[in-house]
Amino acid sequence: xxxxxxxxxxxxxxxxxxxxACITFFHGGAKEVRIKARGRSISxxxxxxxxxxxxxxxxxxxxxxxxxxxxxxxxxxxNQLTNVSTIEITLER
Amino acid sequence: xxxxxxxxxxxxxxxxxxxxACITFFHGGAKEVRIKARGRSISxxxxxxxxxxxxxxxxxxxxxxxxxxxxxxxxxxxNQLTNVSTIEITLER
Numbered sequence: 001x002x003x004x005x006x007x008x009x010x011x012x013x014x015x016x017x018x019x020x021a022c023i024t025f026f027h028g029g030a031k032e033v034r035i036k037a038r039g040r041s042i043s044x045x046x047x048x049x050x051x052x053x054x055x056x057x058x059x060x061x062x063x064x065x066x067x068x069x070x071x072x073x074x075x076x077x078x079n080q081l082t083n084v085s086t087i088e089i090t091l092e093r
Numbered sequence: 094x095x096x097x098x099x100x101x102x103x104x105x106x107x108x109x110x111x112x113x114a115c116i117t118f119f120h121g122g123a124k125e126v127r128i129k130a131r132g133r134s135i136s137x138x139x140x141x142x143x144x145x146x147x148x149x150x151x152x153x154x155x156x157x158x159x160x161x162x163x164x165x166x167x168x169x170x171x172n173q174l175t176n177v178s179t180i181e182i183t184l185e186r
Binding site: 068 | 132133134140143147155158160161162176178
């Protein structure tokens with residue numbers, strides 16, 4: 001994934017927290033905001049993108065969506081390397 | 094979402110079941126396979142796409158990824174309309 005300006009990293013907080021983060025970037029003059037997530041947070045990332053553009057900022061469009069795989073060291077499985085899927089949704093206005 | 098030929102609908106089964114479904118379509122001569130999911134199955138849809146192209150069919154590329162919102166009648170919440178995010182990943186070889 002690319003550099004971290006205007007990036008919102010999706011974790012396990014409620015969707016609205018991340019929606020607000022995106023809106024704050026756009027209100028601060030950002031032309032693009034990148035929403036990044038991996039693993040089970042991916043569906044929340046899409047919720048965030050959809051809520052931002054459908055409910056709050058109708059002039060915002062999905063510019064691109066990329067998917068990928070990160071290798072992580074899982075401590076649960078005895079420090080084995082495991083794969084986790086990632087998504088990066090770029091919104092633009 | 095569009096028509097249902099060569100579409101793999103992601104549910105709650107193991108990732109490999111859906112990977113096999115995709116590979117079967119491609120081995121049957123399909124040029125494109127669409128992976129569709131909604132809600133919490135979305136992260137599994139990305140796992141499926143990543144496993145197909147990274148582990149089994151390296152000549153397969155992600156052609157496009159679309160996200161959207163479906164309105165569903167949730168029986169859990171007393172037949173209220175709720176929104177659920179959707180994804181459609183088109184793979185091509």
